[in-house]
Amino acid sequence: MNELSIDEVLAEVAVLVKPHFGKGRVPDYIPQLATVPGAKFGMAVRTVDGGEHVIGDADEGFSVQSITKVLSLGLALNRIGDEVWTRVGKEPSGTPFNHLSLLEAEGGFPRNPFINAGALAVTDILLDKVRDPAALVSGFAGFLADGPVAIDEAVAASELDNAWQNRAIANLMRGKGTVRHDPEAVVAAYCRQCALSMSCRQLARAFLPLAAGGFSPVVEETIFPERLTRRLNALLLTCGIYDSVGSFAYRVGLPAKSGVGGGIVAVVPGKATVAVWSPELDRFGTSVVGASALEAFSQLTNCSVL
Numbered sequence: 001m002n003e004l005s006i007d008e009v010l011a012e013v014a015v016l017v018k019p020h021f022g023k024g025r026v027p028d029y030i031p032q033l034a035t036v037p038g039a040k041f042g043m044a045v046r047t048v049d050g051g052e053h054v055i056g057d058a059d060e061g062f063s064v065q066s067i068t069k070v071l072s073l074g075l076a077l078n079r080i081g082d083e084v085w086t087r088v089g090k091e092p093s094g095t096p097f098n099h100l101s102l103l104e105a106e107g108g109f110p111r112n113p114f115i116n117a118g119a120l121a122v123t124d125i126l127l128d129k130v131r132d133p134a135a136l137v138s139g140f141a142g143f144l145a146d147g148p149v150a151i152d153e154a155v156a157a158s159e160l161d162n163a164w165q166n167r168a169i170a171n172l173m174r175g176k177g178t179v180r181h182d183p184e185a186v187v188a189a190y191c192r193q194c195a196l197s198m199s200c201r202q203l204a205r206a207f208l209p210l211a212a213g214g215f216s217p218v219v220e221e222t223i224f225p226e227r228l229t230r231r232l233n234a235l236l237l238t239c240g241i242y243d244s245v246g247s248f249a250y251r252v253g254l255p256a257k258s259g260v261g262g263g264i265v266a267v268v269p270g271k272a273t274v275a276v277w278s279p280e281l282d283r284f285g286t287s288v289v290g291a292s293a294l295e296a297f298s299q300l301t302n303c304s305v306l
């Protein structure tokens, strides 16, 4: 049995990750993200029984980027149901998150909802139901986090100005029929959704339904049916960290989602959520310090699901 309290674990994690600063790079393909100091580090744990534990820059908002793809997928599945799976798959891609060639080879059908192609397809699906999917996702995030969540319009504009690869993906899918709205509108909505600014504390709260069988102990409401929660966690475990998901599972052993803003959220089913932020990324777009922090956390608490 582990003797350390969660606060002691976080303090030890903060020491253990120190040698990993400077190993990754802050991304510059979204120029606004390049302005964030690389040495930031925050971590938050929210337990299903109401505990909340933070360390470092855990209350500083950062660009959560692809972590929002879990929220948009959850909304789409809640509203539209299994029909979502006629437009996007459930398999790991083995390719970078913004890759095109596999998509083309497979008739414009994205491998999973977390690569950009799949998330763009989910945005397109949400556009069938609402005019402003980014507002829907930010409202959902704020509701789950029990506090306001804003879209950072400077980050959104900065990504949209440079979103040539995502435009190519959306146009390819429009040609194949997996995207049905104007590709430019889909990319614009997607960039705004990715530009949500949240803190580690907010992320840990917002993802808690995935650790609590679909119920949010934060807002005391059922958010997802229990079966859907298990399915979302399965997708996170197999597709949440793109083409390094295998080594992440090997190291950490938890369902998780990364974003190029340097955030990672991990789910300990039945127990807790853990959100970490540190902006320097590896070549797969995952926070170097964040992944090391989750590896240390998982080992110190023995919470791997595997």
Ligand code: GLN
Pocket: 064, 065, 066, 067, 097, 098, 116, 159, 166, 191, 194, 258, 259, 260, 261, 285
């Ligand atoms: N908005 C980013 C992009 O499309 C999201 C990528 C990510 O966080 N992995 O490139």
